[in-house]
Amino acid sequence: GAGVSQTPSNKVTEKGKYVELRCDPISGHTALYWYRQSLGQGPEFLIYFQGTGAADDSGLPNDRFFAVRPEGSVSTLKIQRTERGDSAVYLCASSLGVQGGGYTFGSGTRLTVV
Amino acid sequence: SQQGEEDPQALSIQEGENATMNCSYKTSINNLQWYRQNSGRGLVHLILIRSNEREKHSGRLRVTLDTSKKSSSLLITASRAADTASYFCATGLIQGAQKLVFGQGTRLTINP
Numbered sequence: 401g402a403g404v405s406q407t408p409s410n411k412v413t414e415k416g417k418y419v420e421l422r423c424d425p426i427s428g429h430t431a432l433y434w435y436r437q438s439l440g441q442g443p444e445f446l447i448y449f450q451g452t453g454a455a456d457d458s459g460l461p462n463d464r465f466f467a468v469r470p471e472g473s474v475s476t477l478k479i480q481r482t483e484r485g486d487s488a489v490y491l492c493a494s495s496l497g498v499q500g501g502g503y504t505f506g507s508g509t510r511l512t513v514v
Numbered sequence: 515s516q517q518g519e520e521d522p523q524a525l526s527i528q529e530g531e532n533a534t535m536n537c538s539y540k541t542s543i544n545n546l547q548w549y550r551q552n553s554g555r556g557l558v559h560l561i562l563i564r565s566n567e568r569e570k571h572s573g574r575l576r577v578t579l580d581t582s583k584k585s586s587s588l589l590i591t592a593s594r595a596a597d598t599a600s601y602f603c604a605t606g607l608i609q610g611a612q613k614l615v616f617g618q619g620t621r622l623t624i625n626p
Contacts, residue, residue, distance in 0.1 A: 440618075448612065495612070503547075
């Protein structure tokens with residue numbers, strides 16, 4: 401596609417529920433990144449895929465968070481047993497995967513846990 | 515933890531003036547990038563400077579990099595109301611240069 405697409409754009413869920421956030425990267429971009437941004441803060445790294453594999457998942461805060469990219473294109477970020485502290489904007493980005501390349505970001509999913 | 519620290523946290527200037535934002539970082543880098551964010555959603559890539567470069571220009575943007583001081587600056591000349599946004603520096607580390615580490619950002623307001 402022309403840009404990075406994230407769905408849904410907004411998600412409100414109850415504490416304890418399971419949510420899935422989807423990211424559709426730019427066609428041909430081998431690298432895909434998930435970040436989380438709280439109000440007034442910079443994006444915080446969660447996980448990075450090169451192709452189908454997670455090259456670096458060191459930013460996932462705990463085992464309630466999991467992400468997949470089974471075919472090397474679309475990725476899904478999964479959050480189990482959501483907590484109010486998970487409320488944030490979840491940003492996805494993709495790049496060509498070469499060292500030192502710029503990212504193209506999606507518009508994000510605003511997750512609110514009530 | 516954040517690698518980059520932007521300074522100032524907020525900046526308000528008159529349209530037509532120049533805006534300068536600074537970024538400091540802690541560890542050695544492969545490259546440093548600047549991004550703009552409107553309305554707290556998607557970030558837009560502005561410019562990338564590699565560790566062996568000292569200065570880059572793109573339109574009204576000028577970026578400098580001083581690796582000895584571990585700092586960078588972003589200059590926006592002849593500012594416009596449309597430049598109002600948050601600006602973030604992001605560092606690509608030598609180990610794992612594809613993973614960018616973002617700073618806290620500078621909130622820039624251009625007053626008409």
